[in-house]
Amino acid sequence: MLARVRDFLPAKHGKLFVVTTEDLWRLHGDKLTGQFPFDVLFFPGGESRKRLSEVEALAEQMLAKGADRSSVVIAFGGGIVGDLGGFLAASFMRGIPVIQVPTTLLAQVDASIGGKTGANLVGGKNLFGAFHQPAAVLADPDVLRTLPVREYRAGLFEVVKTGIIRSPELFELLTKHRDKVLAQEPQAVEQMISESVRIKCEVVTADEKEGDLRRILNFGHTIGHALEAETQYSRFLHGEAVSFGMTAATHLAQSTGFLDGATAERVHGAIDMYGPIPSTAGIEPTNLLGRLAKDKKTIQGSVHFVLPTAIGRVKITSGLSEDKVLEAIKAALA
Ligand SMILES: NC(=O)c1ccc[n+]([C@@H]2O[C@H](COP(=O)([O-])OP(=O)(O)OC[C@H]3O[C@@H](n4cnc5c(N)ncnc54)[C@H](O)[C@@H]3O)[C@@H](O)[C@H]2O)c1
Ligand SMILES: [Zn+2]
Structure with missing residues (x-):
């Protein structure tokens, strides 16, 4: 190439x-x-x-x-x-x-x-x-x-994200062929890259600047960014923080009734399959909550969350109660 x-x-x-x-x-x-x-x-x-x-x-x-x-x-x-x-x-x-x-x-x-x-x-x-x-x-x-394994795995979380937000096919590839994906089996890697690229292109073509559709790409990023910032960008690679953010958002989706328990389990399973991420020991849930308001993607003072509603489908929502968000952060830290 x-x-x-x-x-x-x-x-x-x-x-x-x-x-x-x-x-x-x-x-x-x-x-x-x-x-x-x-x-x-x-x-x-x-x-x-x-x-x-x-x-x-x-x-x-x-x-x-x-x-x-x-x-x-x-x-x-x-x-x-x-x-x-x-x-x-x-x-x-x-x-x-x-x-x-x-x-x-x-x-x-x-x-x-x-x-x-x-x-x-x-x-x-x-x-x-x-x-x-x-x-x-x-x-x-x-x-x-030649990429360090940890960097490769961190990148995989963005692929997992893409599967959850918009591609049941990608989700299936990742969950059914974990070993091939991790071993960088050429066919699996090619399929994974081309499907991820296709979806990102589709989303950004429809919405080049940061509008509603493009925001679905931020699944896992709201709380993920808070975690990265809270740990001075030194403990977690970006993808690892996104993994944490996706876990928290999935808890939030379930507790707010957007996602059923069985599907939530499948989503958690896919995320965990490419872990573990570095330990979150010592991180204060309330500090993460406090950082959310400062996120650049905060729109007119309200924090928007991208929450899965099914495999391959998400919904953007705001105005969730702080208690629910804190509860989801705690569940992800547990
Ligand atoms: N523009 C966007 O839409 C967008 C989206 C996501 C992330 N980002 C940005 O991307 C950056 C993170 O990118 P990254 O994760 O690629 O990190 P990186 O660019 O730091 O690369 C990670 C490490 O891998 C090394 N490396 C790169 N290719 C290699 C290879 N083939 N073999 C061996 N080593 C290799 C690099 O030298 C580096 O040490 C952040 O700054 C983030 O803000 C931008
Ligand atoms: Zn990202």
């Missing part, structure tokens, strides 16, 4: 800039080398470096190397490189094309699709950025073989 990046370049283009990290380049740089001439721009990697200052530094390097309006950015890495490289392309000379070449499962099934790009502010993650749709996204499942 990566041997075909060349086929997806815009018809007329100037200089090509591959934005990546040194680690990834050492592992997979050979897959691009020799296909076409390009300059490599290294980004240090890591959430703490996903900052506007890094975008500026990359833009200065591009300019020094002769970039102009016809240049193209190829973002080659995980979601951090994708978000930063996409933002670089969105803002360099007010916008040049970006080709996303995601190399983590999370980036392949989620971050590279939908056109959200950006950087973190001191006050919060992803608070500074732009929508910039990629000219192409090329996801090669082969590169996932």
Whole structure:
């Protein structure tokens, strides 16, 4: 697949800039080398470096190397490189094309699709950025073989999420073929990635900006974000926090009568199948509750929850009582 990046370049283009990290380049740089001439721009990697200052530094390097309006950015890495490289392309000379070449499962099934790009502010993650749709996204499942197992599993939770919100087929694949999925059996991985991508595309095409439909993608993210923030983004990988958030939201769906007990059990089963996540010991449920109100996705002061109503179906609701939410958080922490 990566041997075909060349086929997806815009018809007329100037200089090509591959934005990546040194680690990834050492592992997979050979897959691009020799296909076409390009300059490599290294980004240090890591959430703490996903900052506007890094975008500026990359833009200065591009300019020094002769970039102009016809240049193209190829973002080659995980979601951090994708978000930063996409933002670089969105803002360099007010916008040049970006080709996303995601190399983590999370980036392949989620971050590279939908056109959200950006950087973190001191006050919060992803608070500074732009929508910039990629000219192409090329996801090669082969590169996932070098991904640390924990990163792969964390990405799987976004796939589990997609199954729960919109795809009984994906849910079935994940629950019936866990061993194949975990062993990265090629057919299972391909099916899983293509179905996740299809659904994310369908949702963001219907609703490119953050409207009602797109919000279904936030299943597990409201309480998940609270958990990530409460633990200073250091104890849980994003997907692991989403796993926790999905568990809490499923408890909430059941206690509010949106979801029947038997289906709730199946949803919990699918989430638990790809765990365990790191321990939640010592986390105060009321602290998580308090953080919900500060979430960026809070709409006019009210916290919205995406709750499953069946396998493959969710409902967005707000105005739930704090007691019920707290109860669901406690059940997920138990
Ligand atoms: N734009 C969006 O819609 C969107 C959606 C979800 C997440 N995100 C963002 O994505 C970021 C997280 O992305 P991530 O989970 O991919 O993390 P990441 O980019 O930090 O990658 C995880 C780790 O894996 C390494 N790595 C990447 N590919 C590898 C490979 N093939 N083999 C070995 N190691 C490899 C990376 O160097 C890094 O150390 C967050 O910043 C999040 O905000 C964006
Ligand atoms: Zn996510």
